[in-house]
Amino acid sequence: MRALSAGELLTVWEKGLMQQPVKRALALLTAACPEISPSQLAQLSIGQRDTLLLTLRSGTFGSQIQSLATCGKCGENLELNFSVADICTSPPTPSETFSLRVAGWDIEFRLPNSLDLMAPTSLDNQPRTLLERCLLQVKEHEEIQPIEKLPDEIASTVITQMAKLDPQADVQLNLCCPACGHQWQSTFDIVSFFWSEIHVWAIRTLREVHILASTYGWGEAEILAMSPYRRQLYLEMVGR
Numbered sequence: 390m391r392a393l394s395a396g397e398l399l400t401v402w403e404k405g406l407m408q409q410p411v412k413r414a415l416a417l418l419t420a421a422c423p424e425i426s427p428s429q430l431a432q433l434s435i436g437q438r439d440t441l442l443l444t445l446r447s448g449t450f451g452s453q454i455q456s457l458a459t460c461g462k463c464g465e466n467l468e469l470n471f472s473v474a475d476i477c478t479s480p481p482t483p484s485e486t487f488s489l490r491v492a493g494w495d496i497e498f499r500l501p502n503s504l505d506l507m508a509p510t511s512l513d514n515q516p517r518t519l520l521e522r523c524l525l526q527v528k529e530h531e532e533i534q535p536i537e538k539l540p541d542e543i544a545s546t547v548i549t550q551m552a553k554l555d556p557q558a559d560v561q562l563n564l565c566c567p568a569c570g571h572q573w574q575s576t577f578d579i580v581s582f583f584w585s586e587i588h589v590w591a592i593r594t595l596r597e598v599h600i601l602a603s604t605y606g607w608g609e610a611e612i613l614a615m616s617p618y619r620r621q622l623y624l625e626m627v628g629r
């Protein structure tokens with residue numbers, strides 16, 4: 390993985406404006422990880438993908454994360470401060486297929502990846518639809534069965550097992566309201582969080598380009614090639 394230049398990040402952002410989050414995540418990693426092919430990136434488990442995104446986020450905006458949450462009980466706004474290391478779990482088991490035996494059923498499965506999230510059948514957002522894409526073989530008492538025959542309660546057990554095998558795919562923050570003591574868990578989604586940061590950064594950067602280009606007549610590429618520090622000094626000199 391390598392760091393993205395300001396120009397590269399703006400290009401990914403501009404293309405990503407019209408894309409769904411799963412494609413934005415892949416576009417960021419495709420730009421930053423030329424050593425991994427786009428199809429390999431798309432086949433990484435969601436936890437593996439998110440591990441790479443957290444690394445890219447650290448290299449882009451630093452390793453500290455500041456976020457906001459609202460207490461569902463009293464409405465207090467909480468400022469959350471944590472580091473990328475705080476939410477990094479151990480990497481998933483380095484295996485492509487897994488098996489589980491439960492209540493007479495033998496299930497072979499793989500972990501969900503970006504292709505599964507992009508599949509038209511997964512767009513209804515039903516865990517069962519996503520699960521069925523990841524089931525490789527289902528047997529009841531040693532006999533192969535159609536995947537649809539897997540009972541819902543066994544399917545839930547497989548989904549729970551998938552989450553355990555790929556913990557980085559579902560980061561839960563344990564929160565406690567300082568005003569009323571209410572405790573709850575909140576999902577931290579690196580894709581939407583990182584994208585919101587990139588969006589704010591892109592708008593601010595384009596505004597800086599606009600000010601410097603209209604003041605000095607410099608081109609966009611040369612302004613973007615400056616370090617943020619030098620750009621900031623010029624902005625101060627023109628009183629912005």
Ligand SMILES: [Zn+2]
Nearest residue numbers: 460463566569
């Ligand atoms: Zn509260």
